[in-house]
Amino acid sequence: MTVPYSLRLSLQRLFGEIWINLLSILTIAAGLFIVSLSFIPVYNLDVVAKKLPDKFSMIVYLDNSLNRNDINQVVNSLKKNKEVNSIRYISKDEALKELKSTLRDSTFIFEGLDENPLPDSLEIKLRRDAVDPNAVREFSEKAARIDGITEINYGEKFLSTIYYLKVGLQTLGTIFIIIMSAGIIFVCYSTVKILFYRRKEEIETFKLLGASKGFIRTPFLIEGAFIGGSGGTLSLIGIYLFSYIVFFRLADKVPIFKSVAIPENLFLSLPLVGILLGITGAVIALGRLKY
Amino acid sequence: MIEFFDVTKEYNNQTALRNITFSIEKGEMVFVTGTSGSGKTTLLKLIYLAEKPDKGEISVAGWETEKLKESSIPLLRRNVGIVFQDFRLLNNRNVFENVALVLRIRNMNEKDIRTKVYHSLKTVNLRHKSDSVPEALSGGEQQRVVIARAIVAEPTLLLADEPTGNLDVDTAAGIMRIFNEINAKGTTVLIATHNRELFKNTGRRVLRLDSGNLVGEEAE
Incomplete structure (x- = not known):
């Protein structure tokens, strides 16, 4: 059977050339570890960005002269927009109550305040897919044209910052992952190429004795998969140790570490990613075998 | 078993074999002889497709080599046993x-x-x-x-390139005995050698090469 013999052959070669293979495994492990590490901030920002639509709300301030009927008309006009999910009316009294509750440690602010300076307002929740800087701005411009609305507040800068940071980090992360993956493929490619050249004579003999391309290639592909997979497994162990030390043991001293999310399921695929990159490197290294 | 028709092979404009035509029947034992550089090894390489001819047609065990797909080359080679001049042992x-x-x-x-x-x-x-x-x-x-x-x-065909190369007379005789036994069982045998003693008085057919030309084909 080809596979068990190929497996035996590749294991013999792997242990026969232990230093070059070990070095390749460590290089791949380091590469995947760095990729995984850099993925943590991207992942966390993504988590925050995903939660944002649920937390996001827009406050529409109403003209003081509006009566209940007028307010209902404004609400109906707003509801006609497909971006709107829900609208809550906040009376000026309620708003003041909420403000006082928020600033309960600084009550002096309200001393000497005879009249409620706050306007009536509407809290608008938008649909999840409508919460992006451009859509929100467009909606806000549309809403501002409705009679009775004096001002709209939705933390435009914050929203933009989060979104552009997310897009920027995602782009940077993607570029970084592509570069590192290319590097890892190159390591596997170089290793298999070196092993291939070292065995050029042997491979030539194989061909002359009637070996098929599959028979020649399979041990190299197994080696590539083993080197990549081992590198991936080592990086997984590394990232777990790192997470444990930094985000678990140091969380008491650095509180922000407590809220860091670790993409565990994604990291569990590191050995598989390593295997795929290893095989890719081996395939490129072997190229097209000619008889 | 083997047919060469008007085969020419060149390396860097140097002719290794020129317009070679011959055939070997199934079950035959044939020698190819000539001095070093006469084209013996090239002739064998053309049979097991380590080289391709620049001109002419070759047929081996029913396979027309020029029409053979690359993926079929291993299949042809599995019909051929080769004794390499440089052994190729691992x-x-x-x-x-x-x-x-x-x-x-x-x-x-x-x-x-x-x-x-x-x-x-x-x-x-x-x-x-x-x-x-x-x-x-x-x-x-x-x-x-x-x-x-x-x-x-x-294999149905056995090719041997200088199989007694630098061996002493007794060892060479032992190896020829093995080839004769294999041939007796029906395997076609083609032996390339410069050693005339191997085929002298054997009654086997001998192809003589000189500077890439087939200059003689007779039984010894």
């Missing part, structure tokens, strides 16, 4: 594994491999050396390992 494997490789390439099961390899090693009288590495063997023993490897899969 020094990172013992004698058993060197011979067994031919069968592993054919996906044979382990039990059959053991039976066939030991039988083949017994034929060349090297059963007791199966665990040795080729480097630890003498030239004559290495030559016999190469023959064991060439015959282990019972």
Whole structure:
């Protein structure tokens, strides 16, 4: 059977050339570890960005002269927009109550305040897919044209910052992952190429004795998969140790570490990613075998 | 079994073989002779497709080589046992594994491999050396390992390139005895040699090459 013999052959070669293979495994492990590490901030920002639509709300301030009927008309006009999910009316009294509750440690602010300076307002929740800087701005411009609305507040800068940071980090992360993956493929490619050249004579003999391309290639592909997979497994162990030390043991001293999310399921695929990159490197290294 | 029609092969504008035409019947044992550089090795390489002709047609065991797809080349080679001039033994494997490789390439099961390899090693009288590495063997023993490897899969055609190269007379005679036995079992044998003593008075057909030209074809 080809596979068990190929497996035996590749294991013999792997242990026969232990230093070059070990070095390749460590290089791949380091590469995947760095990729995984850099993925943590991207992942966390993504988590925050995903939660944002649920937390996001827009406050529409109403003209003081509006009566209940007028307010209902404004609400109906707003509801006609497909971006709107829900609208809550906040009376000026309620708003003041909420403000006082928020600033309960600084009550002096309200001393000497005879009249409620706050306007009536509407809290608008938008649909999840409508919460992006451009859509929100467009909606806000549309809403501002409705009679009775004096001002709209939705933390435009914050929203933009989060979104552009997310897009920027995602782009940077993607570029970084592509570069590192290319590097890892190159390591596997170089290793298999070196092993291939070292065995050029042997491979030539194989061909002359009637070996098929599959028979020649399979041990190299197994080696590539083993080197990549081992590198991936080592990086997984590394990232777990790192997470444990930094985000678990140091969380008491650095509180922000407590809220860091670790993409565990994604990291569990590191050995598989390593295997795929290893095989890719081996395939490129072997190229097209000619008889 | 083998047919050459008007075959020419050149290396860097130097003609190695020129307009060669001959045929070898199934079950024949034929010698190719000539001085060094006369084209003997090139002729054998064209048969097992290590080289392709620049002109002409070659047919081996029913395969027309110029029409052969690359993926079919291994299939043709599995019909041919080759005794290489430079042995091509793998020094990172013992004698058993060197011979067994031919069968592993054919996906044979382990039990059959053991039976066939030991039988083949017994034929060349090297059963007791199966665990040795080729480097630890003498030239004559290495030559016999190469023959064991060439015959282990019972090919229909056996090619031997200078099989008695630098061997003493007795060892060479022993190796020729093995070839005769293999041929007697029906395998077609083609031996390239510069040693006239190997085919003298054998009654076998001899193809004479001189500077790439086929200058004679007669029985000795």
